[in-house]
């Protein structure tokens with residue numbers, strides 16, 4: 656009986672939404688939450704910070720352990736920050752000396768969403784002070800950033816992180832999505848990200864788009880209702896399409912029949928669950 660119950664719970668989290676249904680939700684999105692590391696920006700903030708502080712190898716070893724499972728997100732965050740032991744001054748230098756690498760197309764996408772009145776949020780397990788640079792570039796206000804806060808003592812020494820931030824714990828991004836939906840009543844909230852913690856926000860989020868423009872995580876690619884490797888794909892869907900002789904013409908140049916001939920009959924794409932390897936596009940290991 657217990658076994659059956661577990662099976663039912665698991666099935667609930669495997670999407671049965673077709674890509675076409677996902678696109679319909681995307682077109683009427685009233686809020687979009689972007690993950691930051693390897694989504695809005697090309698890098699992983701904590702790895703970059705660790706390398707800057709000369710602790711890159713030790714931290715990446717911990718990251719590999721954490722990804723093996725069985726370790727709480729907060730524990731992994733605490734242990735890695737203990738190794739990095741960044742001071743306030745070091746953090747300032749890191750921010751000054753490491754130019755931001757925004758992912759191609761994100762600027763245009765966020766501007767288009769803002770112009771059409773869609774609320775845009777950054778939801779990250781990374782650090783607010785690092786993320787604020789990206790937010791500024793994208794004209795996203797501080798109130799729309801949900802991320803972790805590093806703490807320092809009076810001498811500027813590392814003193815932990817704010818454990819009250821929902822993003823500092825396992826399932827934190829899902830809690831942020833719940834909070835936003837409860838606070839603002841969003842009906843079509845879309846989460847976009849590259850990682851497993853982004854995927855798990857769905858189905859609390861009304862739709863999830865997997866992003867593989869910087870790194871492809873196989874589980875996300877297979878389980879996301881819609882998976883893209885270029886923000887242009889999302890931008891195109893927001894452009895008006897028009898009908899010619901009864902045939903819908905899409906901005907990407909493929910109509911329904913052409914998609915069928917190309918094996919892209921979206922409504923029939925099966926969504927299944929597999930565990931697999933990750934493909935790293937920019938050559939960085941995560």
Ligand SMILES: [Mg+2]
Pocket residue numbers: 690691692693694848849850
């Ligand atoms: Mg990410």
